[in-house]
Every structure is written in C-alpha cells, then in structure tokens.
Amino acid sequence: MNLRDLQRSFVTNLLGAGASPPGASMEGMSVYAHAYHSQLLTCLRDTHAKTREWIGEEAFDKAGKAYVSVHRPHSWSLDDYGDGFASYLGEEWPDDPDVGELAWLDWTLRRAFSGPDATPVAMASLTDVHWDDAVLTFAPTLRWRYVRSNVAALWRALDEETSPPMAAPGSVPPALRVWRHGFSTRFASMSAIEAACLDLATMGASFGEVCRDLAARVGEEEAASGAGSMLGDWLREGVVTAVR
C-alpha cells in the first residue's frame, strides 16, 4: 500500500468506517479515533460556552457529537471548526430561536476576539467632515444579524450568573451587532431602523444616503435626531474606524 492509500485508509477508519491500515492495531487506531472526536467536541464546547450553559451539558454534547459526526474539519486552524454550528443548532431547535442565536453570539464574539485590529476614529478628527457625502468605514470585526429572541439579555445574564430574563413578546430588540473595541469584544442590541441603516452604511452608502433612507421610513423630523443619535453611538462605541 502506498503512502496516499495508507493515509486514506487511516482517515476512513478514523471516521468510523473501514478496516485499520495494514499492521495498525485496532487498540491503537481507537486512540486516534477517540482523540479526533473528543478534540472537536472540546473545541465546540470551548467556543460556545454560554450556549452550553444555557441548554445544559447533556443536550450540548449530544448536539456536538452529532455535528462532529457529519462535519469534517478542513482548515489548518482549529479555530475555524464550528463555523456553522450555530446554524445547525438553529435547525435542530426551530422553536427555540434563543439556542441558535446564542450560539451565533458565542461564535461571533470568539471570532472578533482575534480578528483584525483597527483603531476607532477620533472624534476630534471629524470637525470638518461634510456628512452628507461622508462614507463610514467600520471595525473589521463588526458583524450583525436579526434576532427573534432576547439573546443579548440572555448572554449577559449567563455571564453575570443572574437569572435569565423572560422575553416579553414584542419587546425584544430585533437585531444585534458584535464588534471589538481595542481588545474588548462587545455586542449591542439594535432597533430594526438602526439595523437597516447599518446595513446600508456597511455596503458603502454615504451618510447622506443613510439619512434619506431613514427619513423615508420614519419622516424627516425623527430621522434628523435619530441619525445623529445613531452616529454618536457608533462613534463612541468604536464601531467606526474612518470617515472619508
């Protein structure tokens, strides 16, 4: 057996099918198989700590083992394993959106932790900006999504070891953004209006275009104050790294 065939045979056995490569003992191969599966499960547990805490060790491990059995790693970086686990959990718990959304938040915070560095724009540098034409550049770690659960409050409660709040119907902020400010990973809830504005702005629309879109949604008067407030939040929170 040549080396390529031996390695293929080894992997097939590792994944639970096929005989051991010639000469390799079953006892020895079981050590590798155990290490493979347990390392990937440990990785999922590590990167989705709050989710594990929320649904419990048993349910998490059951889902994690099922995920590992069908999702094979391909990247050289173990950090990449688990990209997709949040979606998987969302599909497994279709009536409990908090599970998949909490996993998304766990995962996205972890990615932001070691994501690209960026320096927030200094307020003092913005005195001469012509805001109608200004295009904002955002922190490279910024990610956002719509949510159906009170996932932000849930994550904080788990982090502070307090009782998770009950989600009153209709009271849940419908979107969430994640980013890193300095070395501190952060997240914040957003209204549907802010999410729409952020969506436009991250696609390269000028601030003037964002304001006009906002005005079409809420009216001129509310848009003027709303846009200023929103921009102030983004600047203070280190979400914006350049204005050009």
Next chain:
Amino acid sequence: MQRNGITPFHGFGIGLRPPHYEDFLAAPARVDFVEVISENFMVDGGRPLDILHRVRDRHAVALHGVSMNIGAVDGVDVAYIRRLRQLADRIDPLWVSDHLCWTGVDGFNSHDLLPLPYTEEALALVCANLDRVQDALGRPLLMENPSTYVAFDGARMSEPEFLAAMCSRTGCQLLLDVNNIYVSATNHDLSTDTWLDELPWQHVRQVHLAGHSQGEHMLIDTHDAPVPRSVWELYAKACARMGPVATMIERDDHIPPLVELLAELDMARDIAFVATASRREHAA
C-alpha cells in the same frame, strides 16, 4: 533561498499557556525562554498577539506548531506556511518547530499528529516537504519525534533511523520529546536504550519534558500531569549523551500554578547539571 542557521541556546523554559499570561506580564519569570503554540498566534490581531509581543520583550520565544502536516502527500499548505513566516518575522524566535507526522489527506484535517510509516517513500516525501518549508521560512526547522499508538506493515526503519536520515538529507534539526520516546517505546514494546543508541544526538537542539497517562491498552501522551520518574530517568540518560540542550516543561491540561512548573523546571536543571558533569570533567 538562504537558510540562516540556529544560534546555539541552552536555556530552560516552559510552554507559555493562557493561565500564566498574567504572571508573565506582571514580572519577568525565572525562565530562559518560553515556547508558544504557533497556531494560537497565527491570527489577524487582538489580545493574543499583543500578549506575545509583550512577553517577547522580556523573554526569548520558540515557536512550536501542530499543523504543518509535514507528512502530507498533497504537499504542505502554502497559505499556512506564509502565515507562519509572518509570525516568525514578527517574533524573531529562537527557532520554529513542528512534528514528524501528518494531519490529514484530500483536504481533510484531523487536527491530530498522525503517525507515518517509516519507509523510504515516507522519508522522501517528508524530506521534499521539509526542503520547501525551510526554503519558504528561510530557516532550518526543528522536528519533534511524536508519540505513536500504531505501527505499520512494511516499515523498514526505526524511528531514530528515520530521524537521522531526515536530518542528514534536509539539514533540519531535532526537538527531542523524551516523554514521547517513553510513550512510543512502551506502546510498541521497544527498548528505550536502543532508541537512545540510534538517535543522531548531534542534531538535538531542544528537549520537551511532559507527563502521560495510562490508557486502556497503552500509554497516552496527555501532557496533563507532572513529569513522571520514568521520564526524568530517561532525560538523565539523554543529557549524558547530548550535553547541554535547551529544555522545557510542556503542560497542556490540568495546568498548575506557575510556581509548580518552575519547581519542575528546577528539577530539570538539577538533572541536566548532574548528568552532564562527566562530560564537563572529561572536557576539562
């Protein structure tokens, strides 16, 4: 491409792991160097890289990888090597090391150090991959002997013979993991003394010391316990043969307070001092 040599270095160190970051940032630790897992710092940014730079200001750093896949039949991942080169250029490490193993095939990555058959075919492949990597990094690598749990039909060489031929053909050097010798020799019912007899000692540039655990059928390289007596005894024998070589304690699970690891490191210092005494007397 020119490959610079490895500057002689004979200190004692530990593997730098997250539970000890604050200790290292608070004050210089009583170590001559630290070793870090390369992949943990082959990231875009954030606190890990900042910590590594700050530790590097105080201590010499060795880069130790687990994902090079030097036994890859598809060839090593160019993107991985490029990223490793970036890190090495940033950190200016003592040296860069990885393992004699393969990690996957056909795009699959096991994230484990899988064993190679010690055949001429595997040797030729490893040497070809090493040549490419050493050229790309512009430096010779240190390759570590792995813990293994299986052997294959058709192997024509012992592991030390394979290591010797690999070093001779490529100019790479060795990271000798004494615990791995003990684990592999025990699992394959081999003599550790024979293992030591066949080693190309002139190529050993660093030593790993670690603990292992007893699995159901064999010893497992778990790095989750203090260095056991069996490994200390083997280390003493190794020191007597190789003389002063950079040595470190490797602990990856059940990580104790730093002071406990430093006490273990003192033990390594003492053993190395005593074991190399006869060499010093002979030289005098």
